[in-house]
Amino acid sequence: MKKSALVALAGIAAVSVALTGCGRTDPGTEGGDDAAGFAADASIGVALPDQTSENWVLAGDLFENGLEEAGFDGNVQYAGSSNAVGDQQQQIQTMIDSGVEVIVIGAADTNQLAAQLEAADAAGVTVIAYDRLIQNSDLVDYYVAFDNFHVGELQAQSLLEGLEERFPGQEPWNVELFSGSADDSNSAVFFDGAMSVLQPAIDDGTINIVSGQTSVQQTATEDWAAENAQNRMDTILQTSYQGIQLHGVLSPNDNLARAILTSADNAGLETPVVTGQDSEVASVESIVAGVQYSTIYKDTRALVAATIDMVSQLQAGEEVTTTGESDNGVTEVPSNLLEPVIVTQANAAEAYAENPDLEPLTQP
Numbered sequence: 001m002k003k004s005a006l007v008a009l010a011g012i013a014a015v016s017v018a019l020t021g022c023g024r025t026d027p028g029t030e031g032g033d034d035a036a037g038f039a040a041d042a043s044i045g046v047a048l049p050d051q052t053s054e055n056w057v058l059a060g061d062l063f064e065n066g067l068e069e070a071g072f073d074g075n076v077q078y079a080g081s082s083n084a085v086g087d088q089q090q091q092i093q094t095m096i097d098s099g100v101e102v103i104v105i106g107a108a109d110t111n112q113l114a115a116q117l118e119a120a121d122a123a124g125v126t127v128i129a130y131d132r133l134i135q136n137s138d139l140v141d142y143y144v145a146f147d148n149f150h151v152g153e154l155q156a157q158s159l160l161e162g163l164e165e166r167f168p169g170q171e172p173w174n175v176e177l178f179s180g181s182a183d184d185s186n187s188a189v190f191f192d193g194a195m196s197v198l199q200p201a202i203d204d205g206t207i208n209i210v211s212g213q214t215s216v217q218q219t220a221t222e223d224w225a226a227e228n229a230q231n232r233m234d235t236i237l238q239t240s241y242q243g244i245q246l247h248g249v250l251s252p253n254d255n256l257a258r259a260i261l262t263s264a265d266n267a268g269l270e271t272p273v274v275t276g277q278d279s280e281v282a283s284v285e286s287i288v289a290g291v292q293y294s295t296i297y298k299d300t301r302a303l304v305a306a307t308i309d310m311v312s313q314l315q316a317g318e319e320v321t322t323t324g325e326s327d328n329g330v331t332e333v334p335s336n337l338l339e340p341v342i343v344t345q346a347n348a349a350e351a352y353a354e355n356p357d358l359e360p361l362t363q364p
């Protein structure tokens, strides 16, 4: 809690602390230092990366409305795409200077916020990492996300199921692997989750990575940019797939999945099994039409609601809801991890039944 606010709110804070009996109430964590009870109409900063996926756009709108409904003064900012890291660093500093109590950060680069977290700590601002875990800092107070390792596991399981479904009896299946941007700590977590399922299938010869590119570095997609995935797929098809069918591709998200499918289509291949993530409108349509094989549903409404709940718990000085801890390289960050859902043509209607934007796409 900020010292100035503490003085101003001494009366309220005293009552709140007396009622709750303590300051920070989550047990046994090193990450945090502050945060128990602040003004009910406090300013809350939300710093989101550039809008590389629909979920970021939706999150911004939901934070604007949800924070206001919860009585807070929300300040939502996106980093621009040309200088996203610098923009975000600047935006966070400005939020701290303006007196926010909490900053929710969807990091543009999960390794480049050290100075901003120092400044937040000095000002007594609580930092919640949103969706992407900020690395190598013991000043991240909380992390709210979907279980990203499980996202990767689900993607890989659906890839194997899809291969069996679309190309039965054609083992070894020819497969290529894609991972996300190296500046996003989620990329390696998704990939590790997927490889925990795929490595045994590579080892026993069920799938064959024809390009031989199997590390997270070799498979990375800079900036999560669709054109980078399409270029890499084009190159691999030209160099390794002359006269060979590509059966499947591990794609870490929908935006890249559609680029990969375009590349395979341009090469005149039978549609390979391609995974995804985010339940983007164009990909849900593609899945329903039988083209993209799967996606992951990470309901952004649930993630934003869980984050705002956390802010409200901090405001009230209540115990913060956590499901466990996540290792960011130097510390275990108290985390609230939600469960992702795998979606294919078979369960799309059921999976999106409660989502008014996506459910209509699943109807014939």
Ligand code: BGC
Pocket: 052, 053, 055, 131, 132, 180, 184, 186, 224, 252, 253, 254, 277, 278
């Ligand atoms: C998010 C994904 C998203 C990707 C690109 C990741 O950190 O978890 O949902 O597809 O960033 O924006």
